Amino acid sequence: MTVNHSHSRQFLFICLIIPLWSSFVANSFAEKVTLDPSNWGLKEGEACISCHKKASAGLTHAWKNSAHGEAGVNCLDCHLAEQDDNDAIEHEGSIIATIVSPKDCGRCHTKEYQETEASVHSKAIAVIKDHLPGQSDDPSGKEMQSAGCASCHGSVVEVRGDGTLSPETWPNTGIGRVNPDGSRGSCSACHTRHSFSKAQARDPSACTWCHTGPDSPDDKVYWSSKHGAMFNANRDKMNLSSDTWVLGKDYSAAPTCVTCHMGASPGIKPSHDVGMRNAWGLNGPVSEKQHLVIFEDNDRRNLPASQTAPRRGTEISKVTGEMGKVKAVATPKRRRQIMSKVCLECHNKNFVNDFMKQFDNLVELYNEKYGKPAQAIMQTLYAEDLLTPAPFDEPLESIYWRLWHDEATKARHGAAMMSPNLTWWEGMHRVAHNFYNEFLPAVRKVAGEDRANSLIDEHVGSLEHHKWLKDASITNPILGYGIGRTSHD
Ligand code: HEC
Ligand code: HEC
Ligand code: HEC
Ligand code: HEC
Ligand code: HEC
Ligand code: HEC
Ligand code: HEC
Ligand code: HEC
Known part of the structure; x- marks a missing residue:
């Protein structure tokens, strides 16, 4: 009797609970991850882990404790390459690539990939094009350019004949890196490997690694503002590891770089397009306000507001040089409104408008x-x-x-x-x-x-x-x- 009973329970478990559980798992990812879970957890990936547990224990430990480790996304799911990829290498019986490009991440995180690719970040090479490693020998010197400009702005990664990466252009996690597959940027610029954590990316230090020094002195700026002081004093109240991170709901102790430039607040969606909320182009000998031109394929570029905004449907050149059809233009006023809406979670309208005037x-x-x-x-x-x-x-x-x-x-x-x-x-x-x-x-x-x-x-x-x-x-x-x-x- 008892045996039968437990058998029928097991049966019930198999028939009902397991499918329920796995559909729950699938659904819980579906909200955020584009690819269906049946596509990851490649069996051959287990060999990588058992060897790298010894070959690079720190790296493997970071992966194991990450959201990827927990979700069963393994080494090969990310490092997998096709034989004819130009950076493919044969490694311990598998075809892999060292670089896991934004496009590779985009298999599972399409939204973040598309926003990153469209943003000003992914074009950061355009402004150093005359200073790219190996291409010029101006006052700064070639050797400096790999270790300096390109470390923040990005390199054009060169692949040598045997599939290995040229040391003039790699290692590099610059924000506008041009990858062997043609995609732009580097997700590990903010989500350092192999934990790829969103909590870490919400911390100001994820940004100030680059946003420091004369090009972008935001590190010093932030820590000498009241907002930075509040962050310091209230770090433990920032709820950085929260699943969602909506200002005024999940936290309110201080605004960080992410709060103002990327983060969600009531009525504003989070976005990996960091430039959206900026009315001015603040750098340059003379500053100008700028339109944000949004192309039909969602790519974007800034244009000085002194030029008339291009009309919907017209073709203009993109930052990368190709032509693109204009879908919409966000005026400086519109961009300012979105930024100001963030402040309104903690300040009142007059305060914010008057600050913006100053x-x-x-x-x-x-x-x-x-x-x-x-x-x-x-x-x-x-x-x-x-x-x-x-x-x-x-x-x-x-x-x-x-x-x-x-x-x-x-x-x-x-x-x-x-x-x-x-x-x-x-x-x-x-x-x-x-x-x-x-x-x-x-x-x-x-x-x-x-x-x-x-x-x-x-x-x-x-x-x-x-x-x-x-x-x-x-x-x-x-x-x-x-x-x-x-x-x-
Ligand atoms: C038998 C042990 C072993 C196995 C299996 C193994 N690796 Fe490695 N792997 C190593 C060692 C050791 C290195 C470091 C080599 C060095 O320092 O030059 C390495 C290097 C790497 C690199 C860096 C390559 C470069 O030169 O840039 C990557 C990426 C990598 N492994 C990923 C993987 C993946 C993914 C798998 C599974 C498909 C895997 N490894 C399987 C031992 C292994
Ligand atoms: C979520 C995707 C992802 C997973 C999972 C992943 N990697 Fe990586 N790995 C990357 C990225 C991204 C880089 C850096 C290259 C770049 O910026 O594109 C990298 C770099 C590396 C490197 C070379 C860089 C270095 O710091 O030495 C090795 C070795 C490596 N991975 C091994 C592994 C091993 C072993 C595993 C499994 C335990 C693993 N990776 C799991 C994304 C991943
Ligand atoms: C094969 C699918 C797959 C690939 C490829 C992949 N991820 Fe993920 N990623 C996931 C899954 C699954 C999760 C867990 C989602 C969850 O828990 O809701 C995740 C979670 C994350 C998170 C959230 C981590 C946290 O702290 O909660 C980040 C950030 C992330 N991935 C970045 C990346 C980056 C960067 C790459 C490329 C280097 C990448 N992923 C490649 C499937 C993938
Ligand atoms: C520590 C990281 C870092 C290094 C090193 C660095 N930059 Fe920058 N650079 C930045 C950041 C961040 C910005 C964005 C500033 C902004 O938009 O407010 C920037 C902006 C610029 C701009 C202006 C772009 C604009 O939006 O008007 C130029 C030009 C530039 N950098 C060129 C260089 C060159 C050339 C080198 C090397 C000789 C270099 N940078 C080294 C981080 C760096
Ligand atoms: C400029 C820094 C930066 C870069 C570059 C970046 N991210 Fe993020 N990412 C963040 C921040 C900050 C968050 C947390 C945002 C929040 O919750 O408000 C985040 C969150 C995420 C999440 C979790 C989303 C969720 O809702 O749980 C994923 C997945 C992710 N990023 C993937 C990527 C991928 C893939 C790339 C490269 C294509 C990338 N990120 C590049 C800063 C960055
Ligand atoms: C790896 C270096 C790097 C990291 C990390 C980085 N940035 Fe940037 N960021 C840049 C560079 C370089 C530019 C200049 C791009 C250009 O002008 O083409 C830039 C530009 C910007 C801009 C100006 C956009 C505009 O409209 O001109 C903002 C805002 C910004 N970043 C915010 C952030 C935030 C917030 C983070 C952290 C979540 C962050 N960045 C992390 C390198 C970085
Ligand atoms: C309280 C909100 C707030 C915080 C916190 C904040 N910013 Fe800003 N940031 C702004 C505003 C407002 C502007 C000017 C927007 C405009 O042009 O109208 C700005 C401008 C910038 C610019 C100049 C872009 C350009 O047009 O050249 C960069 C780069 C930047 N911020 C990066 C950062 C980084 C990195 C951090 C964290 C260390 C940070 N910000 C923290 C609100 C904030
Ligand atoms: C998470 C809440 C929060 C957000 C978001 C926020 N602030 Fe603040 N801010 C504060 C608090 C609290 C103070 C400290 C006020 C005090 O001095 O008592 C402060 C201080 C300031 C100050 C300094 C006032 C002084 O006394 O000198 C200015 C200016 C300011 N904020 C403007 C802004 C602007 C503009 C934005 C949006 C771009 C913004 N803040 C976003 C909470 C916030």
Whole structure:
């Protein structure tokens, strides 16, 4: 009897519970993972694990404890390659590739792959194209470019004849890496291998690995803002490991980079397209607001707002050079609205609008007072052959570079993200010092006294912003002397 009973129970278990359980597992992945679970957990993958448990125990341990390890996604499910992939290598009886590209991840995470590929991140090579490893020998030097620019911006990974990767271009997890399969970017830029955790990617340090230094001083900016201080004080209340991470629902102790640039809040979906919410292009000698052009295939690019927005259906070139058909354009106003909506979870409307006004004003002040005059003077000096075309062979060029690139970028990012220290002390204070005390004196040296005087009168002396310097009764509180002169003469 008892035996029969337990048999019928087992039978019931097999008939009902197991299918229920497995359909539950399948469904629980279906929400987030594109591929059906029956496609992963390849049997040959078990050999990788048993050997790599010894060959690279740390790596295997990280994988085992990850969401992938738990879901049964193994080494081969990711590293699997086709014989004719150009980076395929024969390894212990299997055909594998070292690089698991965003496209490979996209088999299972289509949404994240498409958003990443469309975003400004995946185009980060375009801005260093003249500085790519092995392609030029400018002041920074080829050897530096692999270890420097390309580590953040990405390399074009070269595959050697035997399928191995060239050391000039690999290892690399730059954000705009061009992979052997043609896809762009690197998911492990933010989700480090082999844990590929979303908790880690939500932490500001996932971003500040790259967003640091003069190109993007957001590391310093964030930690010297109240938001950064709040994160520090409340790290344990940030709920970073939560399955969903909706601002105001799953956490509220502090905003992080991800909260403002990628994260979900009520009415806003999370997105791997980091650039969406930015109204300005803050870098460059002069800042401009920018349209976000969205193409029919969902690719996107920024266009200065001073150009009329292209109409729906027109063809314009993409960042990568090919042509694309315009699907929609998000104006700077629209982009600002989305960013501001994030703030509204913790601040009120007037506070946010007034803050944005202060930020915009600071950027415009830099543009009008320093950025445009300095740019106009430099352009004239090049046009009149008073400077050689080579970019960094004359001291004035380095001074000008430091002015708009190092110092003004700190000021602009500082004002955008609430750091008074970066805005003033490390930003505008140094811009002002540089402009009056280094830039203008160097212009005088290059142009000669007469040409310099006329140039400075035209572009600087004529501006209300600099009028106080002309007034002989006022002593420049910073320098103690007038426009660009190195003494009281
Ligand atoms: C018999 C042991 C063994 C097996 C089985 C094995 N590996 Fe390896 N694998 C190694 C060792 C050892 C290295 C390191 C070689 C070195 O340091 O040059 C390595 C290197 C690698 C690399 C780096 C290759 C490179 O040069 O960039 C990858 C990726 C890799 N294995 C993945 C796998 C996968 C996936 C499987 C299963 C299909 C697998 N391994 C099976 C031992 C093994
Ligand atoms: C979720 C996908 C995924 C899984 C699962 C996975 N890998 Fe990787 N692996 C990657 C990615 C991504 C890289 C880095 C290359 C890149 O950026 O594309 C990598 C790199 C490697 C490297 C070379 C880089 C290094 O740091 O030395 C080895 C070796 C390696 N994996 C072995 C394994 C082994 C062994 C397993 C199973 C225990 C495994 N991988 C499971 C995605 C995966
Ligand atoms: C064969 C399918 C498959 C591939 C390929 C794959 N993943 Fe996953 N991934 C999964 C599954 C399944 C989960 C677990 C989902 C869940 O628990 O809801 C997951 C979860 C994740 C998570 C969430 C982790 C967490 O902390 O909860 C991240 C991030 C992730 N994958 C990134 C990647 C990256 C990056 C790659 C490529 C290097 C990749 N995946 C390749 C199937 C895959
Ligand atoms: C530590 C990481 C890092 C290194 C190293 C680095 N960059 Fe950048 N760079 C960034 C980040 C992050 C941005 C994005 C700034 C922004 O959009 O606000 C950026 C922006 C830029 C821009 C401006 C793009 C724009 O949106 O206007 C150029 C040009 C550039 N970098 C070139 C280089 C070159 C050339 C090198 C090497 C000589 C280099 N970078 C080294 C991280 C880095
Ligand atoms: C710029 C950093 C960054 C890059 C690059 C990046 N991710 Fe993410 N990813 C994140 C962050 C941050 C989260 C958590 C977002 C949240 O919950 O608000 C996340 C979450 C995820 C999740 C979990 C989604 C969920 O709802 O549980 C998956 C899967 C994922 N990423 C896959 C990828 C893949 C695949 C790539 C490459 C194509 C990639 N990510 C590239 C930052 C990044
Ligand atoms: C591996 C390096 C790297 C990592 C990690 C990284 N970024 Fe970036 N990011 C860049 C580079 C390089 C650019 C400049 C791209 C360009 O101008 O083409 C950039 C651009 C941006 C921009 C500017 C977009 C625009 O419209 O100009 C934002 C915002 C941004 N990143 C946010 C983030 C956030 C948030 C994280 C972390 C979740 C992050 N990034 C992680 C390298 C990185
Ligand atoms: C409280 C919200 C908030 C936080 C936290 C935050 N940002 Fe920002 N970020 C902004 C705003 C607002 C702007 C300016 C948007 C605009 O152009 O209108 C901005 C601008 C930027 C830009 C400049 C893009 C450009 O146009 O050149 C980058 C890069 C960036 N943030 C990265 C980061 C990183 C990395 C972190 C974390 C260390 C971070 N942000 C934290 C709100 C935030
Ligand atoms: C998770 C909640 C949260 C989010 C999201 C958030 N903030 Fe804050 N913010 C705070 C808190 C709390 C303070 C500290 C206020 C205080 O001084 O008591 C603060 C401080 C500030 C300050 C400094 C005020 C001062 O006293 O100097 C500014 C400016 C600011 N936030 C603007 C913004 C903007 C703009 C956004 C959106 C881009 C934003 N915040 C998003 C919670 C948030």
